[in-house]
Amino acid sequence: MMDRESSFYIDGAWTDFADVTRLPVVNPASELVTGHIAGGNARHVDLAVMAARKAFPAFAGMPVKDRMALLDRMHRLLLERAEQFAEALVLEMGVAIGFARAAQVPFAAEHIRIQKELLETYRFVIVEGTKATAREAIGVAALITPWNWPLYQITAKVAPAIAAGCTIVLKPSELSPYSALLFAQLMEDAGAPAGVFNLVNGTGESVGAALSSHPEVDMISITGSTRAGVLVAQAAAPTVKRVVQELGGKSPNVFLDDAHFEEAVPKGVLAGMRNVGQSCSAPTRLLVPAHRLAEAEELAANTARAFIVGDPRDPQTTMGPIANRAQFDRVQTMIQAGLDDGAKLLCGGLGRPNGLNGGFFTQPTIFSEVTPTMRIAREEIFGPVLCIMPYRDEEEAVAIANDTVYGLGAHVQSASRERARKVAARIRSGQVHINYPAWDGTAAFGGYKQSGNGREYGVYGFEEYLETKSILGY
Numbered sequence: 001m002m003d004r005e006s007s008f009y010i011d012g013a014w015t016d017f018a019d020v021t022r023l024p025v026v027n028p029a030s031e032l033v034t035g036h037i038a039g040g041n042a043r044h045v046d047l048a049v050m051a052a053r054k055a056f057p058a059f060a061g062m063p064v065k066d067r068m069a070l071l072d073r074m075h076r077l078l079l080e081r082a083e084q085f086a087e088a089l090v091l092e093m094g095v096a097i098g099f100a101r102a103a104q105v106p107f108a109a110e111h112i113r114i115q116k117e118l119l120e121t122y123r124f125v126i127v128e129g130t131k132a133t134a135r136e137a138i139g140v141a142a143l144i145t146p147w148n149w150p151l152y153q154i155t156a157k158v159a160p161a162i163a164a165g166c167t168i169v170l171k172p173s174e175l176s177p178y179s180a181l182l183f184a185q186l187m188e189d190a191g192a193p194a195g196v197f198n199l200v201n202g203t204g205e206s207v208g209a210a211l212s213s214h215p216e217v218d219m220i221s222i223t224g225s226t227r228a229g230v231l232v233a234q235a236a237a238p239t240v241k242r243v244v245q246e247l248g249g250k251s252p253n254v255f256l257d258d259a260h261f262e263e264a265v266p267k268g269v270l271a272g273m274r275n276v277g278q279s280c281s282a283p284t285r286l287l288v289p290a291h292r293l294a295e296a297e298e299l300a301a302n303t304a305r306a307f308i309v310g311d312p313r314d315p316q317t318t319m320g321p322i323a324n325r326a327q328f329d330r331v332q333t334m335i336q337a338g339l340d341d342g343a344k345l346l347c348g349g350l351g352r353p354n355g356l357n358g359g360f361f362t363q364p365t366i367f368s369e370v371t372p373t374m375r376i377a378r379e380e381i382f383g384p385v386l387c388i389m390p391y392r393d394e395e396e397a398v399a400i401a402n403d404t405v406y407g408l409g410a411h412v413q414s415a416s417r418e419r420a421r422k423v424a425a426r427i428r429s430g431q432v433h434i435n436y437p438a439w440d441g442t443a444a445f446g447g448y449k450q451s452g453n454g455r456e457y458g459v460y461g462f463e464e465y466l467e468t469k470s471i472l473g474y
Contacts, residue, residue, distance in 0.1 A: 012194025
């Protein structure tokens with residue numbers, strides 16, 4: 001797609017290196033290798049970090065209006081190139097082209113627009129009597145982004161870092177790198193000063209580890225698995241850098257007994273299986289009153305059976321393949337675990353959908369009568385696999401919702417907003433959605449417990465890239 005088999009974007013230029021590994025990029029719909037990218041090592045990381053360090057003083061001191069202008073150019077270019085990015089997402093991770101066009105790309109653009117608007121009114125210095133409180137860019141920010149929302153997570157980190165005045169080294173997932181290469185070119189075309197944005201591709205074991213431990217990196221922001229987040233935090237600890245983590249999830253969707261099931265259950269299935277279920281905040285545990293279980297089962301199964309699984313390039317397709325082989329195998333393993341533990345299979349199951357003999361395609365799968373001790377109720381599956389869990393009363397519903405090591409997202413459905421608010425207040429989660437509200441790129445996003453530390457999006461994500469300075473006797 002792009003001839004970048006030996007190059008990284010460092011210090012304002014694409015530079016070729018001889019000492020790289022060639023990492024294959026696989027199309028998950030065909031299982032064919034579509035190209036290769038350069039895999040970096042600690043030397044390439046050091047070059048990128050030094051470029052970012054050198055560029056930091058001037059960029060941090062740049063007038064706010066100039067950073068706003070840069071963000072505006074980034075936003076405009078992303079919208080102009082939206083189809084190119086959408087096609088890259090289809091090729092690298094198998095997202096259905098309709099979903100790429102409707103969500104993955106436009107939501108990514110929104111992160112940039114929101115940060116530009118935030119700068120219009122943000123007060124970097126607040127004076128109270130003889131005390132001034134200043135917010136200043138933290139420095140060099142290392143950004144590690146995942147394969148499931150590749151472009152969206154890049155802009156969710158790059159945009160606030162640019163707004164704050166930080167310089168950047170980005171390590172995207174080596175499994176879905178094409179959109180990141182396009183984004184690096186966008187940053188150059190938008191006029192980012194040399195060294196402000198740097199891109200080094202590679203594995204977590206090489207590039208990720210080198211960034212995490214680098215003494216000249218001031219903060220690291222990672223979106224990924226809880227295991228990866230732990231490794232990054234451990235590597236970062238000796239240099240006492242700031243660590244922001246958005247990690248795993250096992251989000252509950254609590255249906256109170258007065259919820260409108262005919263509307264809410266199908267929406268719950270769509271929310272849980274959006275992006276082929278490959279979202280860390282996907283509401284994959286549907287908690288329903290025991291006396292309404294049969295009703296929920298029928299509605300959920302009918303919704304799942306209506307998905308059109310197939311070629312992600314076809315606009316009629318509503319579910320493409322799992323994004324990579326390792327994740328496809330993981331989903332199959334977890335479906336088998338559900339069967340082994342005695343969960344009731346409503347639809348889907350093992351193997352590919354009928355008519356598909358290749359590609360990492362998975363059947364939309366729903367289990368019912370799932371108990372809190374089953375693996376499928378406790379472990380993040382990261383695929384189109386939902387668990388319906390009956391409960392006796394509201395107390396038990398809240399207990400089941402909170403019975404997880406995670407706390408990233410949650411949903412509550414009720415005809416009474418007041419009831420829903422009371423339940424939402426009791427759920428230990430960084431976000432709670434009541435009755436499927438619209439996506440809001442200004443709402444703080446991040447987790448409790450093993451779902452991470454810190455927040456992204458809006459002013460909350462922006463302030464992660466700032467240090468706080470008190471000036472007394474001002």
